[in-house]
Amino acid sequence: MTALDDKINERFPGLVVRKDLVKAVKGNAIVPSYVLEFLLGQYCATNDEASIQSGIETVKEILRKHYVHRNEAGLIRSNIREKGRWKVIDKISVDLNTDKDAYEATFSNLGIKNVIIDSGTVKAHPKLLVSGVWCIADVEYEHSEDKNVSPWVLSSIKPIQLSKxxxxxxxxxxxxxxxxxxxxxxxxxxxxxxxxxxxxxxxxxxxxxxxxxxxxxxxxxxxxxxxxxxxxxxxxxxxxxxxxxxxxxxxxxxxxxxxxxxxxxxxxxxxxxxxxxxxxxxxxxxxxxxxxxxxxxxxxxxxxxxxxxxxxxxxxxxxxxxxxxxxxxxxxxxxxxxxxxxxxxxxxxxxxxxxxxxxxxxxxxxxxxxxxxxxYLAEILRHMRNDDYSNRYQGLFSLSSDISTRDRDGVNKTFSGMMKLLFPSDNATETEVEEMLHLAMEGRKRVKDQLLRIDSTYPETDFSFTARDGRKIIATTLEEAEYPQYYHKRAARLEEPETSVKPASDAAGMPAAEVKAKPMDPREGHRVFSENQKGVTFADLFWPWIEGATKIVVTDPYIRMFHQVRNVMEFIEMIAVRKAPEDEITVHLITCADETYPEKQQSNLAAVETAGAAAGIKFTWEFDATNTIHARHIVSDTGWKISLDRGLDIFQKFEMNDAFSLANRLQIYRQVKAFEVTYLRAAAN
Known part of the structure; x- marks a missing residue:
């Protein structure tokens, strides 16, 4: 139980369920999650473990007795005949038999059809007429000498949906x-x-x-x-x-x-x-x-x-x-x-x-x-379809006049939907409104930018909006930032011949995927990277600024967990494959001690030290005595300081144990977190 789980149970008692319980009760029942959670919500909507376990057993028993597996349909039909009545969980669809002027139900898994159902039930649940609805139903068997009369009788039906x-x-x-x-x-x-x-x-x-x-x-x-x-x-x-x-x-x-x-x-x-x-x-x-x-x-x-x-x-x-x-x-x-x-x-x-x-x-x-x-959430969302939140940015932001009516409609509907989902009580800050508006514009811009490549009659559009303080925010897609050389094409240009540039391999034999065709020149400046962006490597971020260094100092308080020490190892690896074999480099790490698992931290850092030594890299480390450092940066004796708001921890989680994953083996295939880097001239040591 996390603090969030406690708050969820406190604020929404009886309306929430532990999500791993669906797997616990599903077994081999081919049934949608909302059907299982309907049952779990009746018996397991609590954070009391004893009640949850009891509820799981109850739900399992209900499924065992009443859910109809196709391969057991014959047994269930026999039970209904012998007992006269049985409760089943099945997908039921209804059709109008015009010859009999009557509605007839078909049970998908149970395999029975022509079951008479009253018109009042059909009117109350019209979706029965289209593709069917999962229901809990009482089915009776009444034999008749008349072969034209079905023995199956539907005595009651309850669609598996929240009532209020x-x-x-x-x-x-x-x-x-x-x-x-x-x-x-x-x-x-x-x-x-x-x-x-x-x-x-x-x-x-x-x-x-x-x-x-x-x-x-x-x-x-x-x-x-x-x-x-x-x-x-x-x-x-x-x-x-x-x-x-x-x-x-x-x-x-x-x-x-x-x-x-x-x-x-x-x-x-x-x-x-x-x-x-x-x-x-x-x-x-x-x-x-x-x-x-x-x-x-x-x-x-x-x-x-x-x-x-x-x-x-x-x-x-x-x-x-x-x-x-x-x-x-x-x-x-x-x-x-x-x-x-x-x-x-x-x-x-x-x-x-x-x-x-x-x-x-x-x-x-x-x-x-x-x-x-x-x-429960499905009913809430359906209720909110009646509302319109598309005007919630007005007064804070105004869309570019260049945006057409159809583009504006796309932006407004996406924005309205995201605001309903995240801020139904209208409590968004200006920053949050801006984030939702940018996301909405980006989604429509992705459509429009591709239309420019398909149909030459579409005009270019300025997808931007202006804040009330006059600040202009230009919406861009992530792929636009990642692949600018390919992104901006018009339909008329698609027939022009392409000129390809082959990525070079560097002197140290790095894979072409890890090397830029044109390495960035070291210069002062600031770089911003978006969440989910790919193609970012330590070599691109650091090597032009530390090339030729004999001493590098990395300050990062959060080199504690395994993946953080692994980042240090990949920093060492980046240097090892690029420096001349005869050169020796010292890399010193200043970090904070892990109070929970200090022995593991020291052991991992010692392993980095051993690995680096084989490549002529002397790796050392020290723990800040006050354990209070916050700044994250890299300083080298080449005269550069690289300021990092996230330190080396720029990559999102990926499968580290999969030896056949490109993301595991090459940084260029990983998604990054949002982060920023600043390059500054520093006094040479």
């Missing part, structure tokens, strides 16, 4: 959390450990929730496999549906003209297309045309009649190439199916979440702390 909540209490409880605490609470709710991610990575993943809280919001996320892109849309909310394969028909999604039956957009808050990418996918052009109209106008046509709907559209898919490859040769939408690779469709997207910034999900990333019972 207190929104004002939610807002009041939110005020008791700091912004960082609230972000971590939401992050734990979706199932991830906040300690394993930086702030930007958390915000990017929480952007996946915006379609649940904003009506008619269009989001796309493309990136590598295994980053959890579809998890939220399949497991998180009973109000969203994940359409597997990304292929769907016009009647299923919008309307069946022959029957008049409304499709998915009429019943669900979010319709997400999984595995949407794939250049060769067969797509109905009529679907694309209706989709474009719906995404722009929130309406679609049924013959002569025009219908409106509120479902947000989400498109998630995998990319085959790296970001620099796409920027150099094509664009960031290259994986869209051919008929969707259309500027009119792309222009209707409100934001593009950069899936390549989100790390591949590993086992240790899952949460073990407390988060909302997801069904």
């Amino acid at each position: 909540f207190d929104y004002d209490a939610y807002l009041e409880a939110r005020r008791g959390f700091t912004t960082d605490e609230w972000i971590d609470l939401l992050f734990q709710t979706v199932g991830f450990d906040p300690e394993m991610f930086g702030r930007r990575s958390k915000l990017l993943q929480l952007m996946r929730l915006v379609p649940f809280v904003e009506r008619n919001y269009n989001l796309i996320e493309l990136g590598p496999k295994g980053t959890g892109k579809s998890h939220i849309f399949s497991e998180f909310s009973p109000h969203g549906i994940l359409i597997s394969g990304g292929e769907v028909t016009v009647p299923k999604l919008f309307v069946n003209n022959s029957s008049g039956k409304i499709g998915l957009v009429g019943y669900w808050d979010v319709a997400a297309f999984d595995e949407f990418a794939g250049r060769q996918k067969r797509v109905d052009k009529a679907l694309v045309d209706i989709m474009k109209n719906y995404m722009a106008n929130k309406s679609f046509s049924r013959g002569v009649e025009t219908l409106g709907a509120e479902a947000s559209m989400v498109f998630v898919g995998n990319t085959k190439h790296t970001v620099p490859y796409m920027l150099k040769h094509t664009d960031l939408f290259e994986e869209l199916p051919e008929k969707y690779y259309d500027s009119a469709f792309i222009d209707r997207l409100h934001t593009y979440v950069p899936g390549w910034e989100i790390d591949v999900i590993r086992g240790e990333m899952f949460a073990s702390g407390y988060g909302f019972v997801v069904d």
Whole structure:
């Protein structure tokens, strides 16, 4: 139990659950997380360990007795027949039998159909008519001599959804959390450990929730496999549906003209297309045309009649190439199916979440702390779809007049959604409002910048906003900062021949990936690096300023834990492969003693000393006697001082035990934390 877990339980009693319990009860039940958490919320919404263990056993017993596994459906049907009545947990869908003028239910796992259900129940739960709803239902068996009468009778049904909540209490409880605490609470709710991610990575993943809280919001996320892109849309909310394969028909999604039956957009808050990418996918052009109209106008046509709907559209898919490859040769939408690779469709997207910034999900990333019972949060988010927070930056910031109406709409809807998620009680500071506005502008700018590469008719846009003190903030994307040589291309220039520059290998034989084609000249200045940025190495940051040194002093109070000492080892390694073999260099570390594990700290530093000696590097260290130093810098006898706000600890967590991970072996493939470096002339020693 962390301090945050205690606060979560105190502020939201009975509405939160420990997130690792889902795995504990799931077993081999193929059931969404929100179904399991609905049950856990009834029996385990507490921080009392004895009650939790008792509740787990109760939930397991309920699942054992009532959840229908497909391979045990025959046994359950037999139980119903023998006992006359049985409670089941199953996905139930309903259709209208016009011959009988009656609604009939189909149980997905139980394998029974034509079960009569009264019209009042269907009217109360219309989603039963589209794709089905997970329910707890009482099923009876009454044999009839009439073969046209089904023996199955549905006596009661309860969709697995929260029945009521207190929104004002939610807002009041939110005020008791700091912004960082609230972000971590939401992050734990979706199932991830906040300690394993930086702030930007958390915000990017929480952007996946915006379609649940904003009506008619269009989001796309493309990136590598295994980053959890579809998890939220399949497991998180009973109000969203994940359409597997990304292929769907016009009647299923919008309307069946022959029957008049409304499709998915009429019943669900979010319709997400999984595995949407794939250049060769067969797509109905009529679907694309209706989709474009719906995404722009929130309406679609049924013959002569025009219908409106509120479902947000989400498109998630995998990319085959790296970001620099796409920027150099094509664009960031290259994986869209051919008929969707259309500027009119792309222009209707409100934001593009950069899936390549989100790390591949590993086992240790899952949460073990407390988060909302997801069904509770899902109902809160649905309630907030009625609100509009898009004006919350007005009075503090104004958007550039260069931004078009469609661009402004994309920025406003993303901003509104993020504000609802993080600041529902309207308690954001000016700095926090600026952060959300920049994130919203960045997401829309990513869409627009790629449109410039696809369609020459689109004008360049100044994505900036101005603070009330006159300060101008220019929104940039991270890939724009990382790959400026490829990023800014217009459609007319894509046909021009490329000139390639081969990265050189340095005299010490460093891999080309670790060496800049043009090393930076040592000069005074200041450099700022963004969270999640890649391509940053110690060699790029330090070597031009310490090359030729015989003595280097590193001052960093936080060289205590294993990964921090490893950073020192990589600093030594960087010097070892670049200095001349006959040169000897002294590297002295000033740090603070680890009061918890001092022996381990000393042992690790001694190992660095031994390793450095083999390369002619004399590594020594001392502990600050007062244990109060805070400054972090590197000073060398070349006359330079490098000031570091994070010291050597610039990299985000990565899998250190994976010998086959490039991030483990090469710094250039790691994501960094946000940090700054200042280079100053210092008196030579």
